[in-house]
Amino acid sequence: MRSVKAVTASPTTLAPVPTAPGGLPLIGHAHHLIRTPLPFITSLRDHGSVVRIRLGPTPAYVVTDPVLTRTVLVTEAAHFAKGGKIFDVLRGVFGDGLATVSDGDTHLRNRRLMQPMFNKAHIATRRTAMIDQARSMVGAWEEDQPLDVFSNMNDVTLAAFLVALFGTDFPANLQGEFTTLMPPLMKEAIRQAVLPSWVTRLPLPANRAHNRRIARLRAVIDQAIDHRSSRSASAPPANVHHPAEAAGCPHQAAAEHEQAGLFETLMAAEDQFTRQQLQDEAITLMNAAIETTATALAWTLYELTRHPDIEQRLRAELAAVCDGRPLCQEDLDQFPYARQVLQEAVRKYGPAWMVTRKTTRDIDLGGHRIPRGADIVWSPYLHQNDPAHFPEPATFDPDRWASGRAPSTRDSFFAFGDGRRKCIGENFAWVEMHIILATLLEAWPRLRLVSRPPRAETAITVKPDKLAIAFGTS
Numbered sequence: 001m002r003s004v005k006a007v008t009a010s011p012t013t014l015a016p017v018p019t020a021p022g023g024l025p026l027i028g029h030a031h032h033l034i035r036t037p038l039p040f041i042t043s044l045r046d047h048g049s050v051v052r053i054r055l056g057p058t059p060a061y062v063v064t065d066p067v068l069t070r071t072v073l074v075t076e077a078a079h080f081a082k083g084g085k086i087f088d089v090l091r092g093v094f095g096d097g098l099a100t101v102s103d104g105d106t107h108l109r110n111r112r113l114m115q116p117m118f119n120k121a122h123i124a125t126r127r128t129a130m131i132d133q134a135r136s137m138v139g140a141w142e143e144d145q146p147l148d149v150f151s152n153m154n155d156v157t158l159a160a161f162l163v164a165l166f167g168t169d170f171p172a173n174l175q176g177e178f179t180t181l182m183p184p185l186m187k188e189a190i191r192q193a194v195l196p197s198w199v200t201r202l203p204l205p206a207n208r209a210h211n212r213r214i215a216r217l218r219a220v221i222d223q224a225i226d227h228r229s230s231r232s233a234s235a236p237p238a239n240v241h242h243p244a245e246a247a248g249c250p251h252q253a254a255a256e257h258e259q260a261g262l263f264e265t266l267m268a269a270e271d272q273f274t275r276q277q278l279q280d281e282a283i284t285l286m287n288a289a290i291e292t293t294a295t296a297l298a299w300t301l302y303e304l305t306r307h308p309d310i311e312q313r314l315r316a317e318l319a320a321v322c323d324g325r326p327l328c329q330e331d332l333d334q335f336p337y338a339r340q341v342l343q344e345a346v347r348k349y350g351p352a353w354m355v356t357r358k359t360t361r362d363i364d365l366g367g368h369r370i371p372r373g374a375d376i377v378w379s380p381y382l383h384q385n386d387p388a389h390f391p392e393p394a395t396f397d398p399d400r401w402a403s404g405r406a407p408s409t410r411d412s413f414f415a416f417g418d419g420r421r422k423c424i425g426e427n428f429a430w431v432e433m434h435i436i437l438a439t440l441l442e443a444w445p446r447l448r449l450v451s452r453p454p455r456a457e458t459a460i461t462v463k464p465d466k467l468a469i470a471f472g473t474s
């Protein structure tokens with residue numbers, strides 16, 4: 001196993017940071033990052049534990065050793081602030097939402113205010129609504145017709161997320177607009193992140209379209225917040241009869257029937273958040289929550305079509321728990337194998353592949369001196385596909401996560417980040433992914449891949465370029 005002996009070193013032992021081959025004048029390594037991002041970023045392991053690349057004229061230091069990534073995110077986090085080119089571009093979309101706001105008091109305060117939205121007990125109050133939403137959507141798919149899985153997973157994760165966040169009566173037109181706006185917005189954001197910034201300031205059609213989309217997204221989010229405010233005043237009684245009770249799920253808590261969503265927590269803190277901040281947080285959450293979970297689910301389904309044995313084990317687990325009745329929220333804590341399968345998809349496909357920080361002072365990392373103000377890149381995808389930590393990383397093996405085998409691998413699993421900027425939505429993500437996977441298996445006894453095997457494509461996440469699956473009942 002490769003290891004880095006020292007996180008910091010005395011000035012006498014510091015070595016120059018190796019530079020990745022293949023950089024070009026003006027654009028640096030941008031062509032590699034645009035054309036072959038995943039082979040390029042994983043190839044950097046061969047050049048050292050910290051490797052210098054250039055994003056346009058700007059140098060960036062890619063950390064290829066998970067021990068050093070933990071240093072950046074946790075032990076020396078004070079010297080590696082949230083920032084860097086990707087965040088500068090994303091801030092243009094999200095404003096100062098939790099994911100892009102600089103480190104410091106505002107981040108700490110907002111994180112503290114938002115944390116209750118995402119604790120397990122609070123999320124549990126939304127599980128039934130999410131099951132209903134997911135079930136109605138996957139159940140409406142046409143039998144044996146090729147389905148664009150990534151796009152549909154985006155629709156289902158978005159709908160489930162909206163139901164959790166904003167309640168059960170979210171207007172369909174707003175949902176539709178959001179679905180249309182987001183893919184080109186994110187694609188352009190990542191393109192802007194790897195190009196020199198002067199290119200992104202030119203009055204090119206692509207740049208103008210990007211700005212128009214951002215303005216429209218803000219207007220849509222504003223309408224969503226208005227909608228929620230107007231509905232909160234007229235919420236229905238909490239103990240409405242629910243079909244899952246009749247189906248045999250005995251302990252439905254009254255709170256689960258409420259229409260209100262998790263976002264009410266923030267709206268209730270009216271004096272704490274301005275309208276602009278509420279907008280920023282809503283946009284941030286929707287962006288952080290949708291493509292990440294949709295990608296992981298799409299890859300999970302693809303892997304199931306390749307591994308009937310894994311699919312069978314999943315179905316057996318589901319059948320044993322539900323015992324012939326429809327899935328209900330209480331079942332969700334009893335699917336350990338589903339968790340292993342989902343975690344393996346998240347491991348193998350990232351889903352994030354490039355995240356950045358900025359050094360706040362000259363600092364020694366892995367025996368190299370990194371200057372103040374430098375961009376640091378870390379990559380869950382890179383670490384989670386490192387054969388030194390995950391033997392045969394291309395193999396989809398959910399049993400890596402079986403209890404007893406998992407501890408050594410957990411240290412190199414960075415899919416949700418770590419430290420003070422760790423994903424606030426991790427609990428939510430697992431619940432949502434379990435719900436969608438389980439409702440889908442419940443509705444469709446057969447999955448068949450009807451496209452060629454997908455190639456991994458990068459935007460903010462690593463997603464399948466083309467993935468069609470037909471769902472059948474026999």
Ligand code: HEM
Binds near residue numbers: 111284290350418425
């Ligand atoms: C499979 C699903 C997900 C993955 C892999 C994922 C991954 C990540 C990662 C790697 C970070 C840290 C970025 C950094 O260190 O700079 C992060 C932060 C964040 N995530 Fe997630 N995420 C997922 C789902 C979600 C969901 C469902 C939500 C919301 C409900 C969410 C909300 C956020 C927010 C707000 C942050 C910023 C936290 C902060 O800076 O304090 N994520 N996520």
